Amino acid sequence: MYVYEFYIEHPMNYVMTGKFEAPSPNWVHEDFPLTDYELFVVTKDTLYISYNGEPFTINEGEFLLLPPLPPPNNRRKGIRPSHCSFYWLHFSIDHEVALSAIPNSRHTAYPYTVPQYTIAIPRQGKIPHAEKIVVLMKQLQDAIRSNYDSTTANYLSTTILCELYSQFYRENNVSQRSKRTQKQMYYDIIDYVKSNTDKNLKVADVAAHFCYNEKYLSHLFSNIAGIPLKQFILNVKMDAANFMLTDTNASISEIAASLGFTDSHNFAKAYKKIAGLTPTEYRNAFFKRLLYHV
Known part of the structure; x- marks a missing residue:
């Protein structure tokens, strides 16, 4: 399991966000370069996408977090048609992000080893309570439509990531x-x-x-x-x-x-x-x- 470590003493930098609904069962994600971090939260069906030559299958109720990479490795594109829906969030950060490969046997204990003011988010995983993430995404979108200042958008974006972090590790540690x-x-x-x-x-x-x-x-x-x-x-x-x-x-x-x-x-x-x-x-x-x- 690959895990990103984000330092959050200061908020992330919001870039853009939205919700996408495939217009037909034949829709395939277009080939686009990625210049910042992108979070996908799938709410319907399955998203099939590849990035840096690696295929990803993101089912309903799951997330995928992709990092910016130098060209030409930063292109993401669909690999199979799907009638899916998903929320997406682009953000950037002002510090280096550690990407760690954590054995599955250690991933539940991993968050307790990260430094203070740091959250650990897997590259991909299932969201225990996806509806909470969706509510936060909608709040962020409403703030953008209402022309809130950039600081508010930055903190709302960071809140989404913090909620994802808390949910994933809290629920996976319940047992x-x-x-x-x-x-x-x-x-x-x-x-x-x-x-x-x-x-x-x-x-x-x-x-x-x-x-x-x-x-x-x-x-x-x-x-x-x-x-x-x-x-x-x-x-x-x-x-x-x-x-x-x-x-x-x-x-x-x-x-x-x-x-x-x-x-x-x-x-x-x-x-x-x-x-x-x-x-x-x-x-x-x-x-x-x-x-x-x-």
Whole structure:
């Protein structure tokens, strides 16, 4: 993926803008030289164009950003007929623009590496909310028709590029942010369960603590941990029970109470289901093993 880096502490220089609608299905983009940057935002059908010998296919809801190149490499022309519609914006800049080739595996993290007052815009991509870009393009066109000063046109042009930058990277990072958020929630659940082994903790209690739907939280945890949240809560309690059975002189009743069980019978039943032994059998077997190895 090729990405342009624009420095925007000062606005872009507006050149011209408009909307084009192909008059027929046989329309083909004419062969014209490009002397400044041009942004295409396709709103209907598909635009087929080549630039500097490279073909581009821009579908509805996608954009293409072309840079000025020295002649004769700056000619853009249609390569297939299309009954398309698109908004276009020409602008220039007063600084050099970096063009970087970013691996697809890194493009979502790339914006966080660019300098301050810099936006990174791919050469081509899908616009998550194209209608917002169209609204800004219409506002720019209205400003031009109303004879607004050049400063306004410059800032409106820059706003369009900033919106494109924000949309592209914000939306493409949603899944990554979601995964990070879910992972953090998973670790928060683990910490909460481990710090509340003395309570008769249920899945509903955990969900209520984090203000989440019980089914959603259970599904989230199970997807990451590979076991149900209810099972994890019980496993944590059993790990704590193993420690107290082998490293303390607490009675079975005291251990059961400290782990939030209503009585020692329920504790012993739950423990045997996990360990295959009663708490007393486990404690005795442990000390016999110690004695054997002394």
